[in-house]
Amino acid sequence: MILNNIILSIIIILLGESKFLNCGDQHASEKLTAIRLTKKTPIVNWDKSLTTLEIYYTVYYYKDFVMYKINYEFDSLFNGESVLQEMRYFFFVSHKDSTHGYKYFVKPNPPIDINQRVNKDAVLIPNKFESHLYDTLINFKPDSVYNNKNQIIKVYKDPPSPNPARMVEKSDLYFFYTKDLKDISETFSRKMDNVKGMKLNKILVKVSGGFYKEYNMTFPPRDLLQEMKEITVENKDEIMHYFRNYQQHEL
Numbered sequence: 001m002i003l004n005n006i007i008l009s010i011i012i013i014l015l016g017e018s019k020f021l022n023c024g025d026q027h028a029s030e031k032l033t034a035i036r037l038t039k040k041t042p043i044v045n046w047d048k049s050l051t052t053l054e055i056y057y058t059v060y061y062y063k064d065f066v067m068y069k070i071n072y073e074f075d076s077l078f079n080g081e082s083v084l085q086e087m088r089y090f091f092f093v094s095h096k097d098s099t100h101g102y103k104y105f106v107k108p109n110p111p112i113d114i115n116q117r118v119n120k121d122a123v124l125i126p127n128k129f130e131s132h133l134y135d136t137l138i139n140f141k142p143d144s145v146y147n148n149k150n151q152i153i154k155v156y157k158d159p160p161s162p163n164p165a166r167m168v169e170k171s172d173l174y175f176f177y178t179k180d181l182k183d184i185s186e187t188f189s190r191k192m193d194n195v196k197g198m199k200l201n202k203i204l205v206k207v208s209g210g211f212y213k214e215y216n217m218t219f220p221p222r223d224l225l226q227e228m229k230e231i232t233v234e235n236k237d238e239i240m241h242y243f244r245n246y247q248q249h250e251l
Contacts, residue, residue, distance in 0.1 A: 102115045
């Protein structure tokens with residue numbers, strides 16, 4: 001009888017450990033992809049030094065759902081004076097074909113989810129890096145094309161500007177295409193993102209520098225960069241929490 005009880009206890013313990021291990025591996029079996037989009041813009045200071053303004057956001061893809069992690073500046077005022085300034089972020093989750101989604105503000109210390117159902121375009125259009133700035137290049141042949149197995153680079157040497165009267169500096173544009181992100185829907189330029197089986201994942205603009213009369217100042221050469229890369233998801237439990245929360249609200 002005692003032996004039977006011992007055997008039964010061992011079986012219960014093993015079953016419990018198996019259940020625990022399955023729970024721990026639950027997220028590991030789920031396909032979750034994360035893309036970080038970065039924009040680096042050098043700002044010319046009055047002493048001709050450069051300060052790089054860097055902004056970014058992250059996109060997560062899970063099944064037919066998409067989630068954006070977007071940073072914003074939080075400014076708390078008291079009696080008209082700023083008492084707290086810090087960078088915060090929110091998540092926006094939607095089905096890939098939906099016109100609306102849920103916006104989750106994450107408050108620190110302790111974190112509290114505040115969800116709002118909002119229009120997708122109202123949230124994403126002001127925050128995404130997609131632009132029509134390079135659309136006219138679709139009508140021009142690149143000066144050079146470098147092609148290897150996994151990457152194509154198109155180079156446009158000082159192409160015509162949409163507003164040539166304002167152009168003081170020359171600019172060379174480099175468009176990088178990769179096969180690695182070909183299934184990612186995010187884009188910098190829908191018209192220039194036109195290489196079949198590849199993704200426009202990087203735009204480099206090399207500006208020559210030049211004299212601006214309105215500032216009585218010569219701007220130095222500088223590089224403007226936009227780039228998207230796949231990143232490792234380190235906070236998978238947090239990310240899956242918001243995907244599941246969305247599904248509970250919408251499905």
